[in-house]
Amino acid sequence: GAVVSQHPSRVICKSGTSVKIECRSLDFQATTMFWYRQFPKKSLMLMATSNEGSKATYEQGVEKDKFLINHASLTLSTLTVTSAHPEDSSFYICSARDEERDTDTQYFGPGTRLTVL
Amino acid sequence: QKEVEQNSGPLSVPEGAIASLNCTYSDRGSQSFFWYRQYSGKSPELIMFIYSNGDKEDGRFTAQLNKASQYVSLLIRDSQPSDSATYLCAVKRTDKLIFGTGTRLQVFP
Numbered sequence: 001g002a003v004v005s006q007h008p009s010r011v012i013c014k015s016g017t018s019v020k021i022e023c024r025s026l027d028f029q030a031t032t033m034f035w036y037r038q039f040p041k042k043s044l045m046l047m048a049t050s051n052e053g054s055k056a057t058y059e060q061g062v063e064k065d066k067f068l069i070n071h072a073s074l075t076l077s078t079l080t081v082t083s084a085h086p087e088d089s090s091f092y093i094c095s096a097r098d099e100e101r102d103t104d105t106q107y108f109g110p111g112t113r114l115t116v117l
Numbered sequence: 118q119k120e121v122e123q124n125s126g127p128l129s130v131p132e133g134a135i136a137s138l139n140c141t142y143s144d145r146g147s148q149s150f151f152w153y154r155q156y157s158g159k160s161p162e163l164i165m166f167i168y169s170n171g172d173k174e175d176g177r178f179t180a181q182l183n184k185a186s187q188y189v190s191l192l193i194r195d196s197q198p199s200d201s202a203t204y205l206c207a208v209k210r211t212d213k214l215i216f217g218t219g220t221r222l223q224v225f226p
Contacts, residue, residue: 032212043205043218044161093160104149104166104209111160 002098003027006109013084014117020080021112023094029074030096034106035067038091050077050094084116118143121208123217130224136193138220140206143187149209150182150189155219156202164191164204196224 003026013019023033033050048069049057056069068080077096081088091113095106122141130136138152149168153161167173167180167189179192189208193200203219 034213044216046213049212091160105151105163106214107163108153108160 002101002105002107004094004096004107004109006094006112008112009110010113010115012115012117015085016083018080018082019084019114020078021092021094021114023077023079023096023109025075025096025098028096028098028100030077031074031099033071033077033094033096035069035077035079036093036095038093038111044093047079052077081114084114086116089114089116119217120144120210120215121206121217123204123206123220125218126221127223128220130196130222132196132198132224132226134196134224136196136200136222136224138191138193138204138206138222140189140191140217141187142189142206142208142215144208144210145184145187147187147208147210150180151207151209151214152178152180152189152191153205153207153216154200154202155205161205193222196222198224198226200224 005024007022031052035047036044038044047062050069050071052071058064071077093111095108120143151166152164155161165180167182173180177194181190201224203221205219206217207214
């Protein structure tokens with residue numbers, strides 16, 4: 001149980017375009033999902049907390065107009081990187097909590113590697 | 118002072134040995150602690166969580182928590198080359214997990 005998927009696993013795009021990344025909880029419902037970014041050889045940095053049916057909560061320094069988050073259902077959250085630039089190239093990982101089982105543990109998706117040319 | 122601190126390593130141990138990974142945290146009110154393993158190029162996968170002082174064992178893994186010293190550790194017994202990865206310590210703060218920078222473990226045959 002507690003399986004989280006992400007799509008796509010890898011994406012290459014041109015500078016200035018937008019990229020949408022999907023995060024799905026496959027066998028549980030997730031009121032809350034989290035979006036992280038990880039640069040090479042660095043730790044996970046939380047970008048935002050995605051809440052089903054309400055606005056996402058962004059961490060300090062993360063531009064909410066650039067990183068659009070939508071959590072339209074209990075199994076799907078999306079992150080859209082708008083007007084992507086090469087410095088947005090990173091490994092984006094989502095996580096979700098199975099709150100019926102445990103309100104603390106986060107289960108991670110496999111990640112999406114974004115390369116902006 | 119970082120909220121969650123780990124030695125970046127690498128920690129090199131021979132196959133079959135015990136690997137000891139350490140983590141300290143700054144918020145004395147923290148209640149929930151997690152160990153994740155991350156292989157290169159992959160996302161983190163949960164190994165264990167621990168909430169109470171003392172030891173918690175799961176197979177070859179033992180998590181140890183000492184809230185008075187604000188210290189949590191992970192022991193890996195009978196280390197295998199497949200255990201070579203980065204181990205991330207995480208502490209729950211309000212609704213979020215705060216991650217350390219991770220310790221790279223290398224198990225050599």
